[in-house]
Amino acid sequence: MKVLVIGAGNMGLAYAKALVKSEFLSNHNLMISDTSPEKTEELKKISRFDVFTNLADCLPKADIIFIAVKPFHSDELFAELKPMMSPDQIVISIMAGVTIQSMQDGLGITKVVRAMPNLPAQVGKGLTSFTASNEVSRLELSTVENLLDTTGRSVRLDTENDIDASTGISGSGPAYVFYFMHSMMEAARKMGFSAHDSKVLVGTTFEGAVELFNKSDLSPEGWMKRVASKGGTTRAALDSMEDNNIKQLIEDAAYAAFNRAVELGKES
Ligand SMILES: NC(=O)c1ccc[n+]([C@@H]2O[C@H](COP(=O)([O-])OP(=O)(O)OC[C@H]3O[C@@H](n4cnc5c(N)ncnc54)[C@H](OP(=O)(O)O)[C@@H]3O)[C@@H](O)[C@H]2O)c1
Numbered sequence: 001m002k003v004l005v006i007g008a009g010n011m012g013l014a015y016a017k018a019l020v021k022s023e024f025l026s027n028h029n030l031m032i033s034d035t036s037p038e039k040t041e042e043l044k045k046i047s048r049f050d051v052f053t054n055l056a057d058c059l060p061k062a063d064i065i066f067i068a069v070k071p072f073h074s075d076e077l078f079a080e081l082k083p084m085m086s087p088d089q090i091v092i093s094i095m096a097g098v099t100i101q102s103m104q105d106g107l108g109i110t111k112v113v114r115a116m117p118n119l120p121a122q123v124g125k126g127l128t129s130f131t132a133s134n135e136v137s138r139l140e141l142s143t144v145e146n147l148l149d150t151t152g153r154s155v156r157l158d159t160e161n162d163i164d165a166s167t168g169i170s171g172s173g174p175a176y177v178f179y180f181m182h183s184m185m186e187a188a189r190k191m192g193f194s195a196h197d198s199k200v201l202v203g204t205t206f207e208g209a210v211e212l213f214n215k216s217d218l219s220p221e222g223w224m225k226r227v228a229s230k231g232g233t234t235r236a237a238l239d240s241m242e243d244n245n246i247k248q249l250i251e252d253a254a255y256a257a258f259n260r261a262v263e264l265g266k267e268s
Contacts, residue, residue: 001063
């Protein structure tokens with residue numbers, strides 16, 4: 001099986017690197033293409049996979065085509081790909097808001113997967129949600145799942161609406177965590193800690209809390225109860241958050257991302 005990754009940007013490269021690192025694909029079965037000659041020349045020097053600038057040289061050889069360009073490049077890319085596509089090829093797109101129907105129409109094929117990764121894919125800790133057109137067989141779906149799992153974990157969802165919803169949770173979610181971290185680091189700085197110490201205090205606290213959560217069956221609420229005793233310091237902080245309705249604000253933010261994903265889908 002040969003995989004072609006179109007777009008050697010942040011995400012395309014993260015998947016290409018993860019694919020060759022995993023046992024899922026050998027080097028000579030991975031091709032990567034980008035429009036920028038500078039980028040491809042650099043990649044040829046440093047990478048072990050086949051690098052192309054011209055899609056006609058690689059597309060016909062690919063069984064799975066992984067599209068990782070920005071959504072605003074999709075029309076132009078589809079127009080270039082359409083005359084070269086064959087009906088057996090499977091397209092996996094990670095372009096935000098680009099719907100299955102628009103890919104099927106734009107590319108003239110039926111086997112299409114719409115996936116939504118997140119940033120930690122770049123360090124092998126990503127979460128990719130995905131859904132597929134009915135024409136993708138069960139066996140092909142399991143291959144797709146294995147491919148997506150090389151950058152972390154994947155979750156198969158039933159509908160594109162679920163993909164838009166997952167955008168509001170896992171897709172955009174890392175930024176919510178960074179927002180929280182940033183706020184805590186600013187508080188630490190105001191309390192007099194150095195930039196270095198603020199980073200260590202906050203980064204390690206997040207790392208530890210996440211590990212506790214992932215390694216136990218206890219819910220976040222359960223952990224909060226365990227750490228906050230009546231009249232104590234943590235209770236004071238949690239009460240302040242409750243009084244300011246932070247929970248509702250976070251929910252609103254997640255819905256803002258979900259709604260924007262729906263809007264982008266309609267535009268596409
Ligand atoms: N970054 C994330 O966390 C994240 C999360 C979820 C989904 N996504 C999706 O992932 C996709 C890629 O994002 P990114 O951050 O990796 O973007 P990026 O860094 O801009 O990478 C896209 C690459 O594709 C190249 N390209 C453009 N048109 C092309 C074409 N026709 N053929 C081959 N290559 C082409 C671009 O070249 P130029 O720079 O020369 O245009 C660029 O090198 C986006 O659709 C985004 O919605 C990203």
